[in-house]
């Protein structure tokens with residue numbers, strides 16, 4: 001593999017000029033067919049070998065870009081740029097427009113100028129994803145809305161920072177989506193670090209009156225208490241390794257005005273980390289990881305021995321194919337374990353909306369369900385259940401079905417106790433669950449068998465369609481596998497009961513805890 005790509009070399013020279021250290025005897029940037037660029041080992045490497053270090057002030061985030069300060073803290077907040085990723089998108093657009101006077105001028109040329117993610121697919125390709133967890137999470141409309149209602153008005157308010165003759169080419173919706181996708185596929189969470197002499201302060205939020213020390217990380221010093229390389233929490237998180245809703249266009253969209261809501265990340269932590277974003281990822285194959293260090297640097301270290309010539313892998317958190325496709329534009333396929341078999345992504349999941357459980361349970365009860373559903377949503381807050389490749393029913397789904405079937409007196413007791421019913425299985429709950437799984441399967445336009453046939457002759461499928469079919473087949477296999485498991489367990493019990501020999505069915509079994 002040729003590790004002397006001209007762009008890679010220019011990039012490494014720029015990094016070194018910014019006081020990054022790169023062990024060029026150990027690693028090189030290579031063009032790897034099917035992966036874009038990646039990093040490969042140039043010699044056998046031991047575990048805990050440092051591949052490169054990046055000064056903290058070289059990460060690109062709302063803390064390090066000088067734009068928020070120039071724009072003004074109050075105005076930044078007034079335009080809503082402190083929430084979600086919109087502020088970082090604007091910083092990136094602005095920094096790139098500064099050319100060589102931007103500190104990151106050597107970083108932008110190596111970032112991708114286009115993406116294959118569903119955000120950029122046409123309607124025909126998107127239709128192939130019908131039924132999957134991808135469609136509702138792309139968030140293109142919300143991103144567009146943020147562009148129109150936040151970014152553009154902010155740009156137009158400051159012609160001194162955003163010259164009007166550059167707006168039509170630099171601050172466009174297309175480039176907004178490009179930056180959003182660069183963040184979605186390549187950012188990390190880099191926690192705030194403190195400037196010399198700064199008092200401990202939990203407020204890392206941009207827009208604080210006294211934020212200059214937060215924003216100006218050129219004077220940043222150590223955050224040694226957190227940055228112990230041997231500590232267990234020293235890993236710099238790949239933003240995209242977070243839960244699906246934690247970042248990106250969806251955080252931008254989903255975040256409400258409640259800044260105290262710690263389910264959401266601090267947008268100022270979201271950072272582009274040059275070079276660290278050059279590593280590709282594969283299911284369960286991480287061989288290097290980014291660590292905090294007590295010398296104001298982020299350190300990429302091997303976590304396994306690596307042989308000369310091997311690609312060096314980071315982790316993207318092993319998400320399901322639906323998320324891999326949406327965020328990165330690729331999918332992972334490896335060997336599946338029992339009860340599934342064949343090839344797929346072991347981290348795949350399928351989402352089941354609670355309304356399907358309500359619909360199925362309603363066929364088994366004469367009780368009114370609305371007040372129970374309202375109570376459930378208040379108490380348990382689960383309106384979507386998730387099944388993985390272990391094909392086990394989520395206990396919460398079983399609890400909801402039980403709640404809906406409770407006789408009135410029992411329901412009154414449940415309410416009084418304020419505790420959801422135990423997730424105990426029996427043949428009625430199994431019948432409801434099977435009904436739910438079948439209904440969910442019907443939400444896809446094709447069957448498992450049809451998709452398997454399509455993939456058997458991949459040459460007929462375009463790239464996007466092949467990925468879409470793999471994603472939806474992965475979800476359907478979970479549904480079909482779970483259905484099969486229930487049929488095996490509960491049809492046996494039902495027939496035993498019929499023969500009058502049953503002891504188990506009436507006593508019930510607990511769903512997965």
Ligand SMILES: C[S@@+](CC[C@H](N)C(=O)[O-])C[C@H]1O[C@@H](n2cnc3c(N)ncnc32)[C@H](O)[C@@H]1O
Nearest residue numbers: 034035036037185186277278279280281328330
């Ligand atoms: C963090 S970047 C890694 C560097 C990237 N390959 C490049 O050329 O700049 C993530 C992107 O790399 C590619 N990638 C990473 N892992 C991959 C894999 N296992 N298979 C295919 N593409 C992968 C995808 O395009 C993804 O969006």
